[in-house]
Amino acid sequence: MSEPNLNESTQTFDPHASSLQGEVQQEVLDELFSIRGSIDNFDAQLVYLLAERFKATQRVGHLKATHQLPPSDPNREKAQIERLRSLAHEAHLDPEFAEKFLNFIISEVIRHHQHISDSHKSNGADA
Numbered sequence: 312m313s314e315p316n317l318n319e320s321t322q323t324f325d326p327h328a329s330s331l332q333g334e335v336q337q338e339v340l341d342e343l344f345s346i347r348g349s350i351d352n353f354d355a356q357l358v359y360l361l362a363e364r365f366k367a368t369q370r371v372g373h374l375k376a377t378h379q380l381p382p383s384d385p386n387r388e389k390a391q392i393e394r395l396r397s398l399a400h401e402a403h404l405d406p407e408f409a410e411k412f413l414n415f416i417i418s419e420v421i422r423h424h425q426h427i428s429d430s431h432k433s434n435g436a437d438a
């Protein structure tokens with residue numbers, strides 16, 4: 312996985328941005344900022360993980376387009392959802408949320424696959 316780098320958006324990010332400044336005791340704010348530090352790390356990891364997942368699905372999209380395969384694979388999705396729900400249960404994450412999240416990602420992947428397939432066709436690759 313590529314390493315997060317300090318680009319413009321991460322350099323200008325203010326980890327202490329809050330609508331609560333002056334509204335609560337400094338002690339409370341300090342604890343909040345400390346927890347938010349972890350949240351920011353998790354969010355960065357999520358973004359980089361998702362980027363790696365999309366790089367892999369991009370390869371699937373090209374493979375499917377080259378071999379004229381349909382963008383979606385409903386049986387694969389059923390198996391993925393069942394597995395993710397079970398993992399979520401083990402991890403004390405709401406399985407409904409895990410399923411919705413996977414479906415959200417997969418629908419974006421299918422959109423990308425469709426786009427790759429369309430460009431493949433318009434480039435005459437299937438002629």
Ligand SMILES: O=C(O)C(=O)C[C@]1(C(=O)O)C=C[C@@H](O)C=C1
Pocket residue numbers: 368371372382383384385387388391416417420421424
């Ligand atoms: O594995 C595939 O066939 C994919 O296209 C990837 C993926 C996914 O994002 O995991 C996306 C669409 C399919 O319906 C199933 C799975």
